[in-house]
Amino acid sequence: MKKEILNRVNGLVLEVLFRSFRVLYRRDSRVRDEIAGWEDGLTLRLVCGPGGASLAVCKDEKNGVRRLRRGQRAQITMRFKSVEGAFRVLSGQIGVAGAYAAHLFTLEGDIYQTMSFVRCVDYLEAYLFPPFWSRRILKELPEKQVSPLEVYARILLENKC
Amino acid sequence: MKYFEFTNPTKLCSGKGALDNLAYELEILGAVRPMLLSDAMLEKIGSLKLVVDALGDVQIGRIFTDIPRDSSVETVNRIAKEYREYGCDALVALGGGSVLDTAKGVRLLIAQDTDDLLKLMGCECIPKGKDVPFIAIPTTAGTGSEATPVAVIKNPELHIKMEYISQQVMPDTAVLDPRLTTTLPPRITASTGMDTLCHAIEAYTCMQKNPVSDAYAVAAVRLVRQNLLRAVRFGGSKEARAAMANASFLAGAAFGNSMVGVVHAIGHALGGVCQIPHGDAMNILLPAGMLFNKKVCRETYGELLLYLAGPEVYTATPARERADRAIKEVIRLRKKLHLLTGLPTTLQEAGADPAKFPEVAHAALNDGAVIVNPRQVTYDAVMRILEVCYGE
Numbered sequence: 379m380k381k382e383i384l385n386r387v388n389g390l391v392l393e394v395l396f397r398s399f400r401v402l403y404r405r406d407s408r409v410r411d412e413i414a415g416w417e418d419g420l421t422l423r424l425v426c427g428p429g430g431a432s433l434a435v436c437k438d439e440k441n442g443v444r445r446l447r448r449g450q451r452a453q454i455t456m457r458f459k460s461v462e463g464a465f466r467v468l469s470g471q472i473g474v475a476g477a478y479a480a481h482l483f484t485l486e487g488d489i490y491q492t493m494s495f496v497r498c499v500d501y502l503e504a505y506l507f508p509p510f511w512s513r514r515i516l517k518e519l520p521e522k523q524v525s526p527l528e529v530y531a532r533i534l535l536e537n538k539c
Numbered sequence: 540m541k542y543f544e545f546t547n548p549t550k551l552c553s554g555k556g557a558l559d560n561l562a563y564e565l566e567i568l569g570a571v572r573p574m575l576l577s578d579a580m581l582e583k584i585g586s587l588k589l590v591v592d593a594l595g596d597v598q599i600g601r602i603f604t605d606i607p608r609d610s611s612v613e614t615v616n617r618i619a620k621e622y623r624e625y626g627c628d629a630l631v632a633l634g635g636g637s638v639l640d641t642a643k644g645v646r647l648l649i650a651q652d653t654d655d656l657l658k659l660m661g662c663e664c665i666p667k668g669k670d671v672p673f674i675a676i677p678t679t680a681g682t683g684s685e686a687t688p689v690a691v692i693k694n695p696e697l698h699i700k701m702e703y704i705s706q707q708v709m710p711d712t713a714v715l716d717p718r719l720t721t722t723l724p725p726r727i728t729a730s731t732g733m734d735t736l737c738h739a740i741e742a743y744t745c746m747q748k749n750p751v752s753d754a755y756a757v758a759a760v761r762l763v764r765q766n767l768l769r770a771v772r773f774g775g776s777k778e779a780r781a782a783m784a785n786a787s788f789l790a791g792a793a794f795g796n797s798m799v800g801v802v803h804a805i806g807h808a809l810g811g812v813c814q815i816p817h818g819d820a821m822n823i824l825l826p827a828g829m830l831f832n833k834k835v836c837r838e839t840y841g842e843l844l845l846y847l848a849g850p851e852v853y854t855a856t857p858a859r860e861r862a863d864r865a866i867k868e869v870i871r872l873r874k875k876l877h878l879l880t881g882l883p884t885t886l887q888e889a890g891a892d893p894a895k896f897p898e899v900a901h902a903a904l905n906d907g908a909v910i911v912n913p914r915q916v917t918y919d920a921v922m923r924i925l926e927v928c929y930g931e
Contacts (some may be wrong), residue, residue, distance in 0.1 A: 457664070475910050479747040479798075481544045485662040489702045489907040496910060517835075518915035 384465040389431035391468035392424065396433055396443065397536040398502050398529065403442025405524045405532070409501050412494045413442045422495060423452035426464030454487035454495070470507045473515035474499050505529045543749035546706050547792045549675075549686055553715040554781050561593040561631070561674070564712050568672035570629030572600040574622050576642050577633040579604050586678055586719055590633050600627035610637050611693045612656050612701065615644035622649055629672035632710075633719075636682035636817070639675050643690035643708035646671045650707060656692060662704040662907070675710035678719045680770075680783035681731025681818055683738055683791020685713035691807075700811065702907060709795075713788060717780040725771045726880040728783075730818030732767040733876065735759060735787045736869070737821040740829065741800045742793035743843060744836045746911040755793035760846035762786035767872070771879050800912035801903075802828035805921055808902035813891040819883055822873055827924045829866045835913045837862040844868065885930025896925045 402409040416437045423434040423446070434446035446452060458464035463482035466472045474496050477483060485492060504512050504519055505526045512519055552560060565573055573594070577587045582604045591599065603618055622630075622645060632642035647659055650668035659665055675685035684690075690703045723731075739759035742752055762782050770779035805828070806820035815823075833840060841861030845853040847868040856864045876882045883889040900921040903909065909916045 455664075475746060478910050479745075480542050481663065484664040486664045487661055488699060489660070489662060489704075490699065490905040493905040493907065493909060497904075516915070517913070 388426040392433040397533045401532040421452040423455040425457040427461035545751040550712045557716040558593045570672040573629040574627035575602045601625040610641040619648040633676045635679045639684040640690045665705040674712045676714045680787040681734035686791030687795035715784040717777040720780045729876040729880045733822040734818040738790035738794040742797040748797040752793045752797040759786045759790035798911045804903045804906035804908040808899045840865045
């Protein structure tokens with residue numbers, strides 16, 4: 379039962395993550411620059427533990443990222459070893475660097491290309507969590523180029539596809 | 540209580556006569572027809588012959604010495620093909636980091652029964668495959684590759700360095716025989732020794748550090764302090780050589796578990812963009828990297844002073860000054876090595892082109908080592924470190 383709840387929360391946060399990628403691609407120059415540097419058509423998948431929620435995206439010129447078609451193979455897959463581990467990251471208990479150091483996930487694909495994705499997630503987390511929280515999970519708090527409230531509002535209004 | 544993992548399945552055979560047991564080590568691994576990997580230089584100076592002699596009656600399936608300075612996917616594929624064609628059943632790798640990384644790549648291809656290394660890129664994602672006994676015999680005391688789960692192999696076609704972090708690449712056995720390092724010239728001894736020191740210091744301060752990797756790291760730092768200058772001055776000293784080989788293994792086992800940080804990230808990039816030899820880059824970058832991280836590593840650097848300078852200096856130094864003193868000790872060692880061997884202490888001396896620094900900085904930011912560096916690494920920070928290390 380507990381796992382099922384965590385799975386649902388993970389799925390929900392992945393949706394927020396996906397939308398914030400698209401919003402910040404348009405609103406934050408650093409996220410835009412990072413994504414622009416990705417190889418054309420780069421595909422990434424985040425899997426939240428065995429049988430857990432997942433998010434698969436592809437680089438998109440217009441919106442930064444778009445969803446990957448079901449069953450399409452991703453070039454980079456970050457796979458959390460457990461649903462619980464994924465929850466710790468997605469609920470902001472631990473940052474991506476901390477999760478890597480704690481062996482919470484495995485990575486299939488090019489480590490060099492993944493580093494840019496990790497930097498993007500750091501920027502996203504700085505917007506999504508309040509500063510006192512972000513400071514606990516990020517090594518340094520990046521400056522915000524836009525108000526977090528605006529980001530939240532745009533996430534709510536963001537097109538799902 | 541922080542969660543951590545530590546793995547070091549490699550059996551260590553170290554010291555006088557270590558090579559003599561090679562045939563036995565292969566036998567207990569169940570191998571009867573090993574493939575021997577090395578390079579042309581080691582063949583020329585007779586190190587390869589030492590290994591062939593040590594193998595005695597063991598039937599060698601194939602000897603391959605055409606391994607370039609930087610491992611490449613083409614070389615790995617070619618060797619794997621020959622491994623299969625010649626019916627080999629084990630790998631014995633004699634050489635520096637390049638030969639050992641090549642052997643790790645070959646092992647992956649054979650064990651996973653594939654011919655495409657690209658499919659296996661990543662971190663902790665490769666399952667255990669077919670058993671391929673693998674013995675590593677390092678000929679430098681620096682990379683620690685014989686004790687790490689890391690392999691880096693170049694793919695010139697795709698212009699990428701393929702990185703593998705997996706327990707599956709670790710050798711079954713590492714043989715450290717001082718006979719193989721006594722012929723190393725002083726300058727290479729100094730450069731590779733500083734690589735070892737850098738592995739140990741970064742391992743002790745990175746985010747993935749843990750109590751077990753710490754024990755390995757400090758043991759390595761102590762051995763470097765006690766033996767590096769001796770190995771440089773008296774290259775024929777088997778004791779100093781054996782101690783440095785042990786230090787390299789210990790530091791490798793430490794950073795193989797705790798990973799390395801900003802110094803290695805920039806060093807890898809300098810190697811790729813400006814062709815600065817890895818050990819030289821570590822020697823140049825280490826103090827600047829430590830100064831950069833000091834903001835968040837004051838305590839750990841302070842602890843390292845005990846191993847870098849000994850108990851007298853440690854106790855005589857007030858706690859608040861220990862971190863700075865530890866950095867000064869590294870600079871002092873570097874100065875001595877410079878005087879003894881001419882090992883460059885600036886990027887200018889090493890021949891780096893400052894016009895390429897922006898490219899170096901971008902490459903460094905995409906290096907996996909950045910993620911576990913204790914302090915956030917930014918483009919501006921890397922550029923500042925490079926400028927400081929250029930030495931104007």
